[in-house]
């Protein structure tokens with residue numbers, strides 16, 4: 167059984183704010199900064215340290231029609247093609263038209279993007295883009311620079327309260343509206359343990375779910391907490407079966423687990439190509455863009471070649487790029503490869519696909535609003551409709567940026583400042599539970615939802631094994647049925663004491679169960695969902711979305727194309 171809320175101890179402290187933002191990647195930071203600038207009180211909660219999410223790992227860059235010979239219309243076209251019929255065109259239009267301005271505002275905030283010799287923003291290409299459209303920073307350290315600039319702005323902004331090392335547990339509902347969250351804080355002194363934040367709106371910006379798989383480019387913290395919380399809160403989640411596998415991840419050897427080193431698609435954008443062990447460029451002839459085809463096409467091309475040859479990996483050959491290009495454009499990747507004993511200047515890099523990005527997530531409208539009033543979602547945790555069945559490379563940072571701005575506009579429209587008076591001024595006293603009556607009507611009410619036990623921390627490794635074996639880049643009915651059975655069997659492994667690792671394992675289990683449900687149901691191959699037993703795209707039956715909700719258990723409904 168998947169519970170509707172976690173069996174957390176009663177909150178020991180309570181904090182009041184207007185808007186609580188959960189997550190400190192680009193989506194969370196921009197939402198927090200912009201919402202605070204509108205005069206609302208903002209509390210930013212992050213699971214580890216402020217800069218530990220996925221954003222800082224982003225290498226390639228941020229896509230926007232910044233070049234004089236490019237247009238939002240062309241960016242729209244490439245995004246729709248990559249999304250294989252499932253993008254929401256209106257959402258994509260918002261993304262591509264507001265994108266260039268959003269990137270410029272990031273520069274005004276202090277993010278230093280790489281420049282061409284003529285002083286304009288240097289732009290590269292990545293898979294699926296027909297133009298040079300990807301702005302980058304520090305060569306291949308775009309996410310780190312964006313994160314640095316946003317955190318500097320956060321420090322300067324004064325007044326945004328931050329709680330680090332805080333895992334979000336459940337949404338607090340008040341009469342069906344989001345009214346705050348419960349948190350487990352680790353090591354923050356007087357806020358240690360389970361607490362609660364009461365707020366007029368909650369913004370989920372918790373990032374991805376890559377840790378559902380054994381090998382992923384995502385950091386340890388990407389455990390799908392936002393999607394799991396949203397499901398427990400009764401929100402609608404969609405397109406979860408579309409987990410994107412990045413084609414070129416450094417091959418660390420058979421059975422490598424955990425976060426794997428990414429080799430940015432921008433390396434192919436600058437001219438590197440894929441070869442097999444015999445030196446053949448196997449992507450040529452498979453797609454007009456060869457190695458720069460959309461990501462799903464390249465990942466499938468690699469998997470097909472691995473099957474044909476029985477090899478465990480292929481190679482990315484960038485020797486011809488020369489030492490200067492490697493040193494100046496790809497310093498991070500160069501150092502990473504060398505630290506693993508491979509010098510890309512003189513040797514091809516061994517690569518395989520690995521889990522990278524959730525194209526689906528908590529369904530939102532064009533202003534980040536979910537199906538639960540007062541609950542917003544932004545960034546990878548959200549499904550705004552811009553990615554469809556396969557995200558176009560470097561559209562993710564852009565999505566976080568554009569939709570964070572939209573959410574803050576919406577918050578200011580419906581909850582204008584100056585901030586509301588504290589409903590319970592005594593909540594500012596964090597000296598202990600005795601300072602507060604937490605049992606007041608609606609205060610921390612879970613709206614009668616059923617509380618369930620959390621799972622043993624060791625469930626995490628089992629979920630990862632099951633998902634990688636049966637629900638990874640290649641899927642079929644038999645494997646998915648097995649995944650469903652094995653995941654169901656894990657549901658009995660309750661943890662004695664709830665702890666952060668147990669809550670994370672529970673979230674991973676919930677999200678994995680929902681992914682498998684969708685993957686089993688969608689009997690076709692589209693975008694990043696590859697069914698070996700249904701190898702073709704089927705627009706007659708499947709040009710719509712699978713919507714997942716947690717009722718008595720997880721259920722998936724098909725919503726046909728309108």
Ligand code: SIN
Pocket residue numbers: 224225226227429430431432523558559560561562
């Ligand atoms: C990359 O640099 O290849 C990753 C870019 C992305 O995932 O959008």
